[in-house]
Amino acid sequence: MRALKYAILGLLNRKPMSGYDLSKEFSSQIGNFWSANHSQIYPELKRLLDEKLVVYNIEISGDVLEKKVYTITEKGRKEFLRWLNKDEPMGPTPKDVFRLRMYFCNNLDVETRIRLLKHQLSQHEERLAFLSDEMKRYNTVPPIDSDAFGDYLVLDSAIMREETTIRWLKKCISLCQNGSDEK
Amino acid sequence: MRALKYAILGLLNRKPMSGYDLSKEFSSQIGNFWSANHSQIYPELKRLLDEKLVVYNIEISGDVLEKKVYTITEKGRKEFLRWLNKDEPMGPTPKDVFRLRMYFCNNLDVETRIRLLKHQLSQHEERLAFLSDEMKRYNTVPPIDSDAFGDYLVLDSAIMREETTIRWLKKCISLCQNGSDEK
DNA sequence: CGCGACATGTAAGCAGTTACATGATTAT
DNA sequence: ATAATCATGTAACTGCTTACATGTCGCG
Numbered sequence: 001m002r003a004l005k006y007a008i009l010g011l012l013n014r015k016p017m018s019g020y021d022l023s024k025e026f027s028s029q030i031g032n033f034w035s036a037n038h039s040q041i042y043p044e045l046k047r048l049l050d051e052k053l054v055v056y057n058i059e060i061s062g063d064v065l066e067k068k069v070y071t072i073t074e075k076g077r078k079e080f081l082r083w084l085n086k087d088e089p090m091g092p093t094p095k096d097v098f099r100l101r102m103y104f105c106n107n108l109d110v111e112t113r114i115r116l117l118k119h120q121l122s123q124h125e126e127r128l129a130f131l132s133d134e135m136k137r138y139n140t141v142p143p144i145d146s147d148a149f150g151d152y153l154v155l156d157s158a159i160m161r162e163e164t165t166i167r168w169l170k171k172c173i174s175l176c177q178n179g180s181d182e183k
Numbered sequence: 184m185r186a187l188k189y190a191i192l193g194l195l196n197r198k199p200m201s202g203y204d205l206s207k208e209f210s211s212q213i214g215n216f217w218s219a220n221h222s223q224i225y226p227e228l229k230r231l232l233d234e235k236l237v238v239y240n241i242e243i244s245g246d247v248l249e250k251k252v253y254t255i256t257e258k259g260r261k262e263f264l265r266w267l268n269k270d271e272p273m274g275p276t277p278k279d280v281f282r283l284r285m286y287f288c289n290n291l292d293v294e295t296r297i298r299l300l301k302h303q304l305s306q307h308e309e310r311l312a313f314l315s316d317e318m319k320r321y322n323t324v325p326p327i328d329s330d331a332f333g334d335y336l337v338l339d340s341a342i343m344r345e346e347t348t349i350r351w352l353k354k355c356i357s358l359c360q361n362g363s364d365e366k
Numbered sequence: 367c368g369c370g371a372c373a374t375g376t377a378a379g380c381a382g383t384t385a386c387a388t389g390a391t392t393a394t
Numbered sequence: 395a396t397a398a399t400c401a402t403g404t405a406a407c408t409g410c411t412t413a414c415a416t417g418t419c420g421c422g
Contacts, residue, residue: 010287033282065418090306094277099216103333104193123273144362150286164347179327
């Protein structure tokens with residue numbers, strides 16, 4: 001599978017970057033659906049280098065600090081495009097610990113459920129507010145052949161995901177409260 | 184973290200089961216948000232046994248075929264409830280390879296994007312149809328202290344997730360088509 | 367001069383997938 | 395008979411997280 005490999009190749013296909021830059025990218029839009037930390041990125045870059053999918057040259061920041069700026073090769077671009085064009089089946093359903101916990105929530109007293117649900121709710125609302133703020137930067141949908149188009153699509157998806165989670169959490173809270181009244 | 188440990192304890196807290204039964208459970212409602220296959224379940228059961236959180240007794244199916252039916256212990260129940268009551272922060276954003284691909288979709292020609300998007304769309308619509316069918320079994324919201332309540336909540340969540348994904352996919356298709364007209 | 371950001375790496379361990387391996391039971 | 399399902403395990407490998415480890419640069 002090696003999704004990280006293609007995530008990195010895709011980012012380097014946008015523009016040359018260092019491992020450090022890549023790890024920052026994974027905190028931005030793309031990070032809503034894929035991320036990795038530096039301890040995974042550096043070894044992967046070494047591997048891509050061995051496979052001749054990337055090359056690097058060293059830039060000096062300041063006096064002596066070396067920065068390896070990686071560039072995708074023609075071979076790398078080909079392999080990336082091959083992966084991107086492939087039609088793959090729907091992936092496995094992603095895991096979610098909080099929903100796993102709610103699956104077992106009949107073992108919790110109602111007050112605890114509501115407390116846990118409200119805590120999740122506030123976190124997701126905060127996250128949604130952050131994402132909505134990012135969305136404000138787009139007055140219009142970016143051109144479909146620009147890098148920004150991908151940014152826009154995944155940001156939109158992340159917002160929709162948060163909105164849906166929030167709707168579900170509110171529904172859960174409501175069901176727990178009504179159910180407890182009925183008793 | 185050991186989420187699988189608690190998933191298994193929670194299921195055994197519902198009723199005694201074999202490893203085989205557990206792996207089937209992960210294909211039902213709970214499987215929408217957590218799953219594992221038998222190669223992970225059997226070693227985990229052994230570990231739970233070592234930790235004295237479960238015990239088993241052997242049932243014979245047919246003539247000689249042995250079936251290990253696991254039961255949660257009092258210690259196991261306590262540890263499960265401790266985990267369940269804990270208030271944990273929002274987990275990391277789940278990974279999604281298709282959205283990762285769409286992040287890079289400006290490198291695809293419009294026809295390919297639409298083909299890939301429509302393929303995903305049909306798969307998610309099929310999945311939604313299946314889940315909606317499952318939902319029909321509930322004429323009413325189950326009692327909030329029944330096992331079925333958890334089943335209901337996660338099924339509802341899975342349906343909302345599929346609906347949202349479908350809305351997003353349709354939006355992406357529409358954006359790609361309109362954008363290509365404008366050019 | 368101290369702190370946060372910049373910058374790159376390795377090691378140990380946990381979690382999860384795929385494949386290997388075996389055998390019994392039930393329905394057709 | 396034979397295929398699908400029941401039933402239990404192990405081994406090898408991939409992916410990912412957390413911690414270890416080191417050093418520079420720019421700002422206040």
